[in-house]
Amino acid sequence: MAAARTTAFHRMVDVEQIMGMPISIHTILEGPADGSSARDAARRCFDDLRRVDRVFSPFDPRSDIRRIARGELRDADAAPMLTEVRELCDRARDATGGLFDAGWKGWFDPTGMVKGWAVEEVARCYLEPLLTDGRVAAVGINAGGDMQLFTHPDSSWIWNVGITDPRAAGEIIATLPVSTGAIATSGTAERGPHIIDPRTGKHTTGILSATVAADGLTRADLWATTAMIAGFDDLSWLDSASTATGLLVAADGRIRRWLGATEITVTAHDRDLITRVVGIG
Numbered sequence: 001m002a003a004a005r006t007t008a009f010h011r012m013v014d015v016e017q018i019m020g021m022p023i024s025i026h027t028i029l030e031g032p033a034d035g036s037s038a039r040d041a042a043r044r045c046f047d048d049l050r051r052v053d054r055v056f057s058p059f060d061p062r063s064d065i066r067r068i069a070r071g072e073l074r075d076a077d078a079a080p081m082l083t084e085v086r087e088l089c090d091r092a093r094d095a096t097g098g099l100f101d102a103g104w105k106g107w108f109d110p111t112g113m114v115k116g117w118a119v120e121e122v123a124r125c126y127l128e129p130l131l132t133d134g135r136v137a138a139v140g141i142n143a144g145g146d147m148q149l150f151t152h153p154d155s156s157w158i159w160n161v162g163i164t165d166p167r168a169a170g171e172i173i174a175t176l177p178v179s180t181g182a183i184a185t186s187g188t189a190e191r192g193p194h195i196i197d198p199r200t201g202k203h204t205t206g207i208l209s210a211t212v213a214a215d216g217l218t219r220a221d222l223w224a225t226t227a228m229i230a231g232f233d234d235l236s237w238l239d240s241a242s243t244a245t246g247l248l249v250a251a252d253g254r255i256r257r258w259l260g261a262t263e264i265t266v267t268a269h270d271r272d273l274i275t276r277v278v279g280i281g
Contacts, residue, residue, distance in 0.1 A: 028137045030136075037130060088113065184224040206250060
């Protein structure tokens with residue numbers, strides 16, 4: 001096994017506003033290095049994400065999904081990526097037992113799925129290959145707090161991801177160390193109640209935030225949303241989720257955590273220790 005690299009790190013950040021949120025790409029370079037390839041990869045990511053937004057935005061009346069909903073566009077004439085996402089949503093509906101359903105409104109709206117899918121797709125296509133450059137220690141993308149992260153296997157770099165306490169603005173409730181993997185948080189702290197239970201058509205209640213870590217952001221984002229809908233007392237979905245770890249924060253302050261498909265008990269005194277050793281990747 002190669003020895004871990006210990007060179008000083010330099011962070012390069014590119015940020016753009018897409019899908020109604022800031023999306024930032026972070027490239028960790030070892031020592032002084034030319035970041036032109038990383039800049040080009042970031043530009044390609046942003047360009048692709050804009051294309052995704054033009055197809056799937058539920059707020060833009062010109063998007064493909066809104067035109068399909070109005071009967072102005074057939075699926076066959078829409079962007080090819082729509083077919084892929086529709087099939088992904090169908091599988092997610094089955095896997096979650098209907099807790100996620102992109103068709104509950106009566107028209108296809110993959111909100112809750114498409115952001116994680118799109119960010120993971122561009123990250124794997126354009127960012128992960130940067131690790132073949134010996135000067136790049138790690139690279140990651142953060143879309144409104146949801147992250148897909150990569151680290152070179154020989155690098156000592158660790159992404160220490162702070163999980164925000166939804167009850168106290170600016171406070172961190174846990175820190176999750178990640179080398180390679182994804183983290184998604186769904187909750188009410190930033191946007192208020194906005195997640196709908198497709199079974200009832202009503203906003204979810206009882207959970208302030210759900211954070212899920214997995215190998216990819218498509219999975220993490222889906223199951224973070226699903227956890228919000230399932231509610232604080234229901235972790236039956238863990239068996240089929242294949243997540244690495246995560247935590248739920250209830251409106252009354254209770255916390256539930258898990259590793260794999262097993263719930264773990266964590267006291268306030270144990271919190272920092274546990275969060276240091278459950279990193280993924």
